[in-house]
Amino acid sequence: MATLSPLAPKTFVSLEPLAGIRLASHACGLRYQGRTDLMVAELAPGTTVAGVFTRSLTASAPVLWCREALKGGAARLVLVNSGNANAFTGSAGVASVRRTVEAAAKIKGCKPDEIFIASTGTIGVPLEDQKITDALGEAMAGLSADKWRAAAEAILTTDTYPKMATRTATIGGVKVRINGFCKGSGMIAPDMATMLAFVFTDAALPAPVLQDLLAAGTAGSFNAITVDSDTSTSDTLLAFATGQAGNPVVSGAKDPALRDFRKKFNDLLLDLALQVVRDGEGASKFLRINVTGAASARAAKAIAMAIANSPLVKTAVAGEDANWGRIVMAVGKSGEKADRDLLAIRIGGVEVARDGQVVPGYDEEPVTAHMKGTDIVFDVDIGVGRGKATVWTCDLTHAYIDINGSYRT
């Protein structure tokens, strides 16, 4: 693994066993030497599933499989390999997924569409699926309730640390738990930095309810982060609910009984998403962009994303330069309603621009000090409405170019 990101969490959370789930990891030798590259999660009968996937129109074979399998709403096994993304592998890739799923279904004694699969790593290279299917029996023999960290580590590629989060919540007075882990460090290079996330709960949640919760929770978490504006062919977020906690039946995603669960679930998704940003390729600064006063929430998010994805904003942050002019530029290029003379910008809480002009004699000292830190905050008020949004990103550094300019060679 590469040098630990300077933005990495100071401590790593430990995930406790969760009723109805066993995990295993294994070294199949797909690409890496001396590390695991296969993660298996076994789910108890009755487990429901939900998923959100890349919007890429060149999605990988595993993504196409999961989209179809999701229609059944039930899951018994999750297989994730690192080292090879099985993307842009044409009909060979589709056949590879099919063989893997069928072999797994046979061993597990379930239907193929209860098997979920994800792959991350090199693209355009045929996946040696036989290495996976050959290893599956041995890997599954090692399934255990407490292998969360090993599972989180097996799916990593260019990540510099495993990304895990856990929460507890109550539904109808019954305590339930949520564990999750993910990988990703570009948003998202197709080679080695696809974003994959897996969330598990022992709550009893019908698949359509879990799907609604997941879709809603993604907007403010995984869909509110960006590292380099690039989208993987393989991005996958899957959620599983084993139902073992025995909470009362819920009527829908808006059931008042889900209030606490929804909050904790969203919080865990955001926790995982921000861990991805903090491991952004070459990142030296973590940047939070709050946009207020936009014409709508959608406009606010578009503006925040325009700022977050601007190479000029990102290089200024890397250079510890409080260059609010580039924020203005990014607002302008977003295409969303804005009025130059109504813009106000705060950096680290200090107002540097107001009514379309620099704030005369603003105190540069705290702004400079803020830019030298690792956690940077921009507050941008558009002044034309009440729409707001927050987006997180990282800076653009020499290390990003080193990582991505020499990957294959």
Place this chain on the structure above:
Amino acid sequence: MATLSPLAPKTFVSLEPLAGIRLASHACGLRYQGRTDLMVAELAPGTTVAGVFTRSLTASAPVLWCREALKGGAARLVLVNSGNANAFTGSAGVASVRRTVEAAAKIKGCKPDEIFIASTGTIGVPLEDQKITDALGEAMAGLSADKWRAAAEAILTTDTYPKMATRTATIGGVKVRINGFCKGSGMIAPDMATMLAFVFTDAALPAPVLQDLLAAGTAGSFNAITVDSDTSTSDTLLAFATGQAGNPVVSGAKDPALRDFRKKFNDLLLDLALQVVRDGEGASKFLRINVTGAASARAAKAIAMAIANSPLVKTAVAGEDANWGRIVMAVGKSGEKADRDLLAIRIGGVEVARDGQVVPGYDEEPVTAHMKGTDIVFDVDIGVGRGKATVWTCDLTHAYIDINGSYRT
């Protein structure tokens, strides 16, 4: 001026006098020491004008002025300063433009809306317009028909070379000439790399005809290039026709008599636009992306731009890595119609991917050699329709980060 771009033209064209136009440059001391920062172009009575501007919603005061002045269709004077963009300067910036234009109109003895103005340089800092108006008389005393290169140099900021082009054409058997110059080296940083372009012809062209020609010519030239996906608040392209060549009256932009002129005019616009790309901040490679087989021309351009603006594609090019997987990724993220299994990609003319898979055993040697050169060509066939487009860009290098991470400090 910074070190000359490695992609700079080997020789610089010399622009000959053009009937009805005199030029001057002057050092007003707005920001730079020891160089000119004001360009003045004087236009004969009867000169028509057309313009295309940034789509930014936070456009600068000079852009707002030009958009209004354009309605008159006539031009007598162009004033361009470098060193200060007069952008994000609020009502002070608007007043500054007003004062400059009124002073110039008085000296020239014309209407204010016959004065066109553009500014490039630092943003958010009030423009000391008195330095310009004080110098105007002296500057205009130096007007001369042969100061094209001096004019082209006065408007530069982070550019590493002046950008000029010239063409001759015939309209109705009469020979006419077109001269142009421009500046820009990011697409386009608001600080110091705004794109400004000025094109002059002695042809007689009514303002609406010139406007139609300019708008049509921009699509395939200045709107088909990108350096870093960022949009300036000040981008300005102005065209002027003095009418001194005495060509027959044309009926409209589609008049068959304009066939040769249109071709040469578009060619000159593309020449200037590509000089901007070749001076892209930190650029070490010039990249041409041809997309064919898209659902429409619009879709083809969107796909080509998605490839051109992808940091992962741009860093791969910088690293001389024929990473076609990232091209696939960019096609996918464009949101335009595509089918993974129909994509074909050529790098330097060699087919590396076809039918959604790597071409087995393709010859890597010429591809590697091509990537080591400075002029890179990607041909991407989407395979779903007949839409095509070409876009030009440069790579993303350490030098880009050096330039933009430390600009203000």
